[in-house]
Amino acid sequence: MEPTDDFYSAYDDPTGAPTSMTTMSCAIENAKHMHTLLASLLLGRKKDQLVRCDIDASGLYFTAHSKGKSLQIKTSMVSDLFETFQYFEAEATSFRICVNHILDGLGVFGTSAMASTAVTCSYSAQEGVFSMVLTDDGVLAECSIKTMVDDEHNDCSLGVxxxxxxxxxxxxxxxxxxxxxxxxxxxxxxxxxxxxxxxxxxxxxxxxxxxxxxxxxxxxxxxxxxxxxxxxxxxxxxxxxxxxxxxxxxxxxxxxxxxxxxxxxxxxxxxxxxxxxxxxxxxxxxxxxxxxxxxxxxxxxxx
CATH class of the missing domain: 3.70.10.10 (Proliferating Cell Nuclear Antigen)
Incomplete structure (x- = not known):
C-alpha cells in the first residue's frame, strides 16, 4: 500500500479550526522552519521516502532509517516552535508518511516564499490524513496527505x-x-x-x-x-x-x-x-x- 499523491487546491474559506475527528492541530508562521527540519531526513533522491511520525502533547517527532538500517536520523518540532499547538488524545499516536509530499506542500508557493508562508497543520487518526493549509500574501492552498499505519516490521523498533x-x-x-x-x-x-x-x-x-x-x-x-x-x-x-x-x-x-x-x-x-x-x-x-x-x-x- 502506497500513500496517495498530494493535492493542492484553492481554499475558499478555511478556518483551520479543529473538528471532532482532529487528533492534532498546530500553526507556524514560517514554513521554512518546518522545511529545514524535515529536509534533514532525506536519504538520497528517492521521491516517496516514508518516515515515522510520533505525536504527543509535547510536539511532533520524525524518524528516518536507511534501507539497510545502518543510519537513523531524528528531528522534532516541540510545541514551543509553533504559535499554537493542540493535541486532543491522552496517548501518543504514530503513523508513516511520505516526507517528500510534506516538503512539496510547504514549498507550494515557491522556495523563496517559504519564509513568509504561514502553515496550519492538522492530523486525523480516524481518517488517516495529515493536512496543511498554507497562506502567503492572501493566497491560500490546501495539501492533504494520506498516512499509513506504522508497521514496525518495516521500521526499527524504538530505541534500538x-x-x-x-x-x-x-x-x-x-x-x-x-x-x-x-x-x-x-x-x-x-x-x-x-x-x-x-x-x-x-x-x-x-x-x-x-x-x-x-x-x-x-x-x-x-x-x-x-x-x-x-x-x-x-x-x-x-x-x-x-x-x-x-x-x-x-x-x-x-x-x-x-x-x-x-x-x-x-x-x-x-x-x-x-x-x-x-x-x-x-x-x-x-x-x-x-x-x-x-x-x-x-x-x-x-x-
Whole structure:
C-alpha cells in the first residue's frame, strides 16, 4: 500500500479550526522552519521516502532509517516552535508518511516564499490524513496527505539505535562549528557512491599535547581518488574536544553524507564515537528565537 499523491487546491474559506475527528492541530508562521527540519531526513533522491511520525502533547517527532538500517536520523518540532499547538488524545499516536509530499506542500508557493508562508497543520487518526493549509500574501492552498499505519516490521523498533550506541563507552566527543565543518568536508562530495570514509579521533587528555596537535581526521581512499581532512586543537572549527583514546571507525559515504546534509543551516554539531565505532552526531539549528535539533546515529561499515 502506497500513500496517495498530494493535492493542492484553492481554499475558499478555511478556518483551520479543529473538528471532532482532529487528533492534532498546530500553526507556524514560517514554513521554512518546518522545511529545514524535515529536509534533514532525506536519504538520497528517492521521491516517496516514508518516515515515522510520533505525536504527543509535547510536539511532533520524525524518524528516518536507511534501507539497510545502518543510519537513523531524528528531528522534532516541540510545541514551543509553533504559535499554537493542540493535541486532543491522552496517548501518543504514530503513523508513516511520505516526507517528500510534506516538503512539496510547504514549498507550494515557491522556495523563496517559504519564509513568509504561514502553515496550519492538522492530523486525523480516524481518517488517516495529515493536512496543511498554507497562506502567503492572501493566497491560500490546501495539501492533504494520506498516512499509513506504522508497521514496525518495516521500521526499527524504538530505541534500538540508541541502545546500540549507549551499550559501549564513548571514547571521544567534539563540538564543532557546523559551517566550518561543512567547508572542511567539501572535497569529499566528489567521492563515488560506495566509498567508505574513516573518522579518527586522537587523544587530547595528555598534558603534553600542544594546541596545534591533530585531534580529528577524516579520510577516504578509493581506486580513483583520495581525500583527507585534519582538524587540530587550535582550529576555529573546534568549539570543544575531549578524547580519551584513539578511536577509528569507517562509514559508507552516502550514509555519512546524509547525516551531514544539515551542516549548511546548523549552528553547532556535537560528534561522538563509542568504543564499538558507532557514531552519534547532534546538530543544533537556530530557527528564529528557537533552537531545534537533528540527531544522527550511524553504524560502522561492516566491510
Amino acid at each position: 539505535f540508541e541502545r546500540s550506541f549507549e551499550g559501549a563507552k564513548v571514547l571521544g566527543h567534539m563540538i564543532l562549528a557546523s559551517n566550518a565543518l561543512h567547508d572542511a568536508c567539501s572535497e569529499f562530495h566528489e567521492l563515488p557512491t560506495g566509498a567508505a570514509v574513516e573518522l579518527v579521533l586522537h587523544p587530547t587528555s595528555f598534558a603534553s599535547s600542544s594546541d596545534d596537535a591533530m585531534c580529528f581526521r577524516m579520510q577516504a581512499h578509493t581506486p580513483t581518488s583520495s581525500c583527507e581532512m585534519e582538524l587540530h586543537k587550535d582550529s576555529t572549527a573546534i568549539v570543544q574536544v575531549q578524547v580519551e583514546a584513539t578511536i577509528a571507525a569507517s562509514f559508507q559515504w552516502t550514509l555519512l553524507q546524509a547525516g551531514l546534509q544539515v551542516l549548511p543551516v546548523a549552528s553547532e554539531s556535537f560528534l561522538r564515537l563509542n568504543a564499538q565505532g558507532f557514531c552519534s552526531i547532534q546538530h543544533m539549528l537556530l530557527l528564529g528565537s528557537h533552537r531545534a535539533f537533528v540527531d544522527v546515529l550511524l553504524c560502522p561499515d561492516a566491510a
